[in-house]
Structures are given as structure tokens and as C-alpha cells.
Amino acid sequence: MMEVNQALEQVLGTVNRLPACGVPLLGALGNVAARDVLASVALPGFDNSAMDGYAVRAEDAARGAILSCVGEQAAGVRNVGLSLGKGEAVRIFTGGQIPVGADAVVMQEDVRLHDGGARVEVADDVELGQFIRRRGSDLCPGQVILRSGDVVNAARIGLLASQGRVQVDVVSDPVVAVLTTGNELVSPGVRLAEGQLYNSNAPMLEALVRAEGIAGVSASHCRDDKLDTVTCLKRLTTEADVVIVSGGVSVGDHDWVKPALEEVGLPPVFWRVRMKPGKPFLFAHGNVGGRERWVFGLPGNPVSSFVTFLLLVRPALRALRGLSLASDVVGVVTERLDNAGDRPLYVRGQYSHGSFAPVGLQRSDALFSLSLSDGLVRVEPGEVIPPGSKKAILM
Ligand code: AMP
Ligand code: MG
Numbered sequence: 001m002m003e004v005n006q007a008l009e010q011v012l013g014t015v016n017r018l019p020a021c022g023v024p025l026l027g028a029l030g031n032v033a034a035r036d037v038l039a040s041v042a043l044p045g046f047d048n049s050a051m052d053g054y055a056v057r058a059e060d061a062a063r064g065a066i067l068s069c070v071g072e073q074a075a076g077v078r079n080v081g082l083s084l085g086k087g088e089a090v091r092i093f094t095g096g097q098i099p100v101g102a103d104a105v106v107m108q109e110d111v112r113l114h115d116g117g118a119r120v121e122v123a124d125d126v127e128l129g130q131f132i133r134r135r136g137s138d139l140c141p142g143q144v145i146l147r148s149g150d151v152v153n154a155a156r157i158g159l160l161a162s163q164g165r166v167q168v169d170v171v172s173d174p175v176v177a178v179l180t181t182g183n184e185l186v187s188p189g190v191r192l193a194e195g196q197l198y199n200s201n202a203p204m205l206e207a208l209v210r211a212e213g214i215a216g217v218s219a220s221h222c223r224d225d226k227l228d229t230v231t232c233l234k235r236l237t238t239e240a241d242v243v244i245v246s247g248g249v250s251v252g253d254h255d256w257v258k259p260a261l262e263e264v265g266l267p268p269v270f271w272r273v274r275m276k277p278g279k280p281f282l283f284a285h286g287n288v289g290g291r292e293r294w295v296f297g298l299p300g301n302p303v304s305s306f307v308t309f310l311l312l313v314r315p316a317l318r319a320l321r322g323l324s325l326a327s328d329v330v331g332v333v334t335e336r337l338d339n340a341g342d343r344p345l346y347v348r349g350q351y352s353h354g355s356f357a358p359v360g361l362q363r364s365d366a367l368f369s370l371s372l373s374d375g376l377v378r379v380e381p382g383e384v385i386p387p388g389s390k391k392a393i394l395m
Helices: 004-013 154-162 201-210 227-240 257-265 302-320 365-371
Strands: 021-026 054-058 066-073 086-090 102-106 111-114 119-122 144-146 168-169 176-181 217-222 242-245 268-271 283-287 291-298 331-332 346-353 353-357 373-379 391-394
Touching: 004 268, 004 283, 004 302, 054 066, 144 154, 176 201, 176 227, 201 217, 201 242, 201 302, 217 227, 227 242, 227 291, 242 302, 257 268, 257 283, 257 291, 291 302, 302 346, 302 365, 331 373, 346 391, 353 373, 373 391
Parallel strands: 066 086, 176 217, 176 242, 242 291, 331 353
Antiparallel strands: 021 168, 054 086, 054 102, 066 119, 111 119, 268 283, 283 291, 331 391, 346 353, 346 373
16 A cells, blocks of 8 residues: 555656646636746836826926926827926826926825916925836836746736737646546435435535636546446546546445556556545556546545545646645644544644644545535544644645
């Protein structure tokens, strides 16, 4: 049986970032830039006013000076060749182009108007250049605005748009398929018969993938039957880069995922990981029709599926997208945690304001207590963690 960190190393050892593709700016949110982008438009693109007020010549605008107002310059209005002579001012609004001859802006709060605004009296000291935003003072053409490997966030989307761009090259998202297995499962929305339960892993796993920012994910279901499992896996490994299977990976008579993968030509790279919950996890990787595929077999118990996704699937999805792995936070454990078992135990709990409290039933089927928790703490076999200890919390 493999240790969790060895399993993760093996998985990540097969992963490189996916090829680049061009996407519309908003579609790039949360993706990684695939190449450097250079600025083509200066920011600001022209000298403009940072304030509503009056464009002046600083040397004429000593406190108490009275200037005659010779025109108006609003944002978005082409500069119609306004220029300032000695003793003159131009009414200007934020973003308005600075008229020729002006070298400072006096904000409107700092003037007194005379003759209905035809003349303005400067009521404060004026510094050369004040409230003028110079062309290129933020960004010059040719500067690198996005580096390969940067995560495209909202501000970077704004910056790309400021350059007139409508798309950007990012590392592709993997296409992901979720496959649930189990004769006992039915879809939510229909009536349960005796002995049946709703398939909760399909939407949960799909949601976990979506929460990573991956929109290309779908779910299918197959029966505990070798032929059905082979047929589904054949189809999904053709359609998707990553297949996340739930259930059917143990040693029961109805667990067909392993033999089906062998038949599909993707024999597991490893099976079983020393962890609780999640031991029967399996991983397969290889080529199908000349394309690289990753298959994760998660145990069907909902908490096992969830925990193995966080520990072993999410890092692979992130690496495929060129993202760095999620880092743990540190929290103070509020209750004694121990592990009398022989596998590392992942305790579910609530993390808030730096402390971690275990919640509810710590069983691999206990979906309700999972829903109350938002972090995991690993407890080694034989370890006792007294209250007040600082531990890494996996979120
Ligand atoms: P398995 O890994 O297939 O042996 O399933 C282990 C346990 O998890 C069984 O009690 C299943 O009924 C349950 N289970 C498996 N798949 C799902 C699912 N998609 N949704 C909810 N429970 C499941
Ligand atoms: Mg099953």
C-alpha cells in the first residue's frame, strides 16, 4: 500500500500543464496565462485631469490670482485645439484631455467663481503638474503586463481590456468526466425503492470540479456490471482528459472498475493508499487513441470520495491547468484528536478564525457531518493531538 505523499508524487509525476488555447477575456478568469503579453496602449493614453476643476498655467495661478475662463474640456470630448494663454484657465472634468499650454489643474473646490464662471479666482497654492495624469505614467507600450504562469484575475482581465484585447492565451482546462457506479443508486428527482439511495457523489464530484473553475465537466452512471463499466470507460476515456470514477474500486464481487480499466488499456498505476478514509483509491494513466488520459478511482463512500478528491485529484487538476497546489493553513486544534488505527486519519472539522474543531461522525459514509466541515487535519497512527496544538489544516 502506498503512502499519501508517494501516491501524490506518482500522480503529479505524470502531469504537465496542458497546451495553450485562446479564450475570450472573461473565460480566462482563474486560468494561467500561457505566454507573456506586452502592452500596446499607454496608460493613461493621453495627459488628462485627475479632478473636476480648471486647467491652468501654474505660473499664472498664484493664490488670489484671477484667471479668465476660455473654454471647457470634458472627458470623451475631442480636444478641439483649446490652448491656454497667459492668465487663462479652461474648465475641465475628470478624464478630460489637458489643453495645450496648461501644466496644472486646480480642483473646483479651490476656486471662487466670478461673473457666473467667466472668471475664476484661485483660492489655494498651486504646484506645477498637480492633478495631471501624464500619458504612460502607469504603463508604457512594450512593458510586460502578463507573464506566462500568472493567474488571470479580475484586475488582469481589466488590464488586458485596457489594451483593447478581446482574448488571451491560457493553459487549457482539462475536459473532465465523472462516472458513478452502483446498482443501488438512483438519480435525485425520482422515487426511492427499498434498498436504494440517491446518487449524491455525481453532483458532489461535479461541484468539486466546478469549484476549481473547470466548466467542462459532466456526469454519467453505470451499473455494477463488467460490460457496462467497460463500455462507459471506453466512451469517457475517448471524450475526456480526466475521468473521475466513484465506487466499484474495492475488492467486492461487484467492483468492476479495475478489470474494466485493464480491458480499456489503462491498467492502474497504483491501487490502495494508506489513509482513512479512502484506502481503495486507484490511479490509471496512459494513452487512449493517441491522447493522454488520467483516471482516478475514488471509493464510493461519500466522505472517502471527497477526501481523496481533495488530496489526490485536485492537485492533479491544478497541475494540468498550470496552477500551483493549494497551500494548507495552520490552525489551533480545539479538541483532543487521536488515531488508534493503523492508517493516517483525516479528521473533518470546522475551521474558523484560526481554530479547528472536529465535527460530527467521523465515518466514511457520514455525509451530513462532512457538510458541516470545511477542513481536514491529518492524524498519524498512534498519534495523540492535545487541545491547543497547532496543526496544518487542509481546506
Ligand atoms: P463502493 O465503493 O462502490 O463499494 O461503495 C461504498 C459505499 O458508498 C456503498 O455504501 C455505496 O452505496 C456508497 N456509494 C457509492 N457510490 C455512491 C454515490 N454515487 N452516491 C452515494 N453513495 C454512494
Ligand atoms: Mg459500489
